[in-house]
Amino acid sequence: MCTPSSGIGCHGSEAVGDETAAVRDFWERLGLPGLVDVHTHFMPKRVLDKVWAYFDSAGPLTGLEWPIAYREEEDRRVALLAGFGVRAFTSMLYPHKPGMAEWLNGWSAGFAARTPGCLHTATLYPEPGVERYVREAVESGARVFKSHLQVGAYDANDPLLDPVWGLLAEARVPVVMHCGSGPAPGKHTGPEPIGRLLARHPGLPLIVAHMGMPEYTDFLDLAERYGEVRLDTTMAFTDFSERFSPFPVSEGGRLADLGERVLLGTDFPNIPYPYLHQLEALERLAERLGLGDDWLRSVCYGNGARMFL
Structure with missing residues (x-):
């Protein structure tokens, strides 16, 4: 069986069955009907192949095996x-x-339509026409957007995006944004530009990916300041991330206070460890910081269900 620390996938049928049973046991023990995962990746094959090739090469945005x-x-x-x-x-x-x-949005709309359980996801880039195609995506039923400031190398405060953020705030469609500086800083990552964005659009439903690592404290500050800011757990608290970006234990109280605005995210399938490990890492965190099972229930299902189910 694959193990949380193995760093390998669960490809054999017996191993997959073992992990499936363990994941289901996790949420059944909590009395949940399942999980809501706000940060998983599906994309056109040729795009995903390039993403995987980048990870295989330990590219500069990761620099890690x-x-x-x-x-x-x-x-x-x-x-x-x-x-x-x-x-x-x-x-x-x-x-x-x-x-x-816009091409990616067309693909993702089709993928959501043919895939039970997948939320219609869309994306954006600061370019002429962005307001038009974002509006079209919202009108066609997009439930969530993705913005990747590190890979896209753009500023969330680019004037071309200003009407887009207003549109998403008005429509109450959340955007999952990779805006923290982990695993490597980008030109426009970090809390400062996001603070400027939220000062202009305080009602933007922003989900900070990866808990904002490594700037956990600064993004918790923003979540306390702006009621529509949430954080997803993607890769946070895992053995892999704790090696280079440990979550500060001193912030445990704020995790408890913001428990209704922390959402399960995993980065599946692009993770270097089994899916189960993200859940075990959250359970370990809850035990260590005294957050309790109610916190786990909210993070792994309740908070996401209120937004999307």
């Missing part, structure tokens, strides 16, 4: 999430240059 745990065909990855009991998930996808976002 990063074996993909679930290097499976698309239908197999969907089946794995269903087997785990994930009742709602996303197809986080993102452009790294102009001219990609």
Whole structure:
């Protein structure tokens, strides 16, 4: 059986069955109907192949050995999430240059339409026409957007995006944004530009990916200041991330206070350890900081269900 510390995927049928049973046991013990995972990746094959090749090369935005745990065909990855009991998930996808976002949005709309449990996900890039295609995505039923400031290398305060943030705030459609400076800082990552963005759009439903690592404290500050800011747990608290970006134990009280605004995210399938480990890391954190099972229930299901189910 794959183990949380193995750093390898669960490809054999027996190992997959063992992990599936362990994941289901996790949420059944908590009395939950399943999981809501707001940060999973599905994208066109040729795009995903390039993403995986980047991780394989330990590219400069990661600089780490990063074996993909679930290097499976698309239908197999969907089946794995269903087997785990994930009742709602996303197809986080993102452009790294102009001219990609609208095409990706067309693909993701089709993927959500044919994939039970997948929330219609869209993305954006600061380019002429962005307001038009974001509006079209919202009007066609997009439930969540993805913005990746590190990979896209753009400023969330780019004037081309200002009407987009207003549109999403008015429509109450959340955007999951990789805006923290982990695993490597980008030109426009960090809390300062996000603080400026939220000062202009305080009602923007912003989900800070990866708990904002490594600037955990600064992004918790923003969540306390702005009621529509949430954080997802993607890769946070895991053995992998704790090696280079440990969560400060001193912030445990604020995690408790903001418990209704912390959402389960995993980065499946692009993780270097089994899916189960994210859940075990959260359970370990809750025990260590005295957060309790109610906190775990909210993070792993309740908070996401209120937003998306």
